[in-house]
Amino acid sequence: MKSDQLTEAYQILSHTYTTFDQTDDEWMTNGLSDTPFRSLVSVALSTMTTSKRTIKAALALYETVHTFEQLRDMDEQELVHRIQSVAHYNRKAKNLKTMAAQIIDQYHGQIPQTKEELLTLSGIGRKCADIMLNFVFEQPAIAVDTHVFRVVNRLGMVKATTANATADQLNQITPAEFKRHAHEWLIQHGMKVCVARKPHCEECPLTHLCEYYQEHVLKGLTQAA
Ligand code: SF4
Secondary structure, X not given: XXXXXXXXXXXXXXXXXXXHHHOOOHHHHOOOOOOHHHHHHHHHHHOOOOHHHHHHHHHHHHOOOOOHHHHHHOOHHHHHHHOOOOOOHHHHHHHHHHHHHHHHHHOOOOOOOOHHHHOOXXXXXXXHHHHXXXXXXXXXXXXXXXXXXXXXXXXXXXXXXXXXXXXXXXXHHOXXXXXXXXXXXXXXXXXXXXXOOOOOHHHOOOHHHOHHHHHXXXXXXXXXX
């Protein structure tokens, strides 16, 4: 995709979708991102797990745990019990306790604010680090989850086969003015219109810019006519 098309695509997305703080985002309404502590723990819980299950586990955990010290010192079986609605809850319980200890011992109790440091934390991968940088520390980092990965590759914004390579390319090519909210627009587009199994191209305002549409949908329509 050429740079003027990229800019146009972001302009359309920015006019089509709101940002999370303007909507009734379920993470925000349930308090999952009320504090940096909650944001980090919630994001660590959320990998490979639906929002509904993440919220269930997070709310059960935040009934009694409010600090990294409490998380580090919590009985592991009790932690497992509280977060068992998320995928890989045994491993996540271990990772959460290790992460809490790392933050206390290595970062003086403060969540680090660089990607490199965030990636040293147990259970925190590239997507989680970018979410923390973007949403908590308000840095221009675009987190790539399964929805963002699908949308930007279909559009032809990037050409990559992994989420990390997609994140590298997307962060490199996205104009600075769109980086802060790009994740929010792209994820909504992926959940509402450019869905996984059969994208709703007939409802999409980006068809004229989209490689997938030009190559797979438009060709089919032309051949059928
Ligand atoms: S035109 Fe279709 S494939 Fe392309 S972004 Fe829109 S919904 Fe997705």
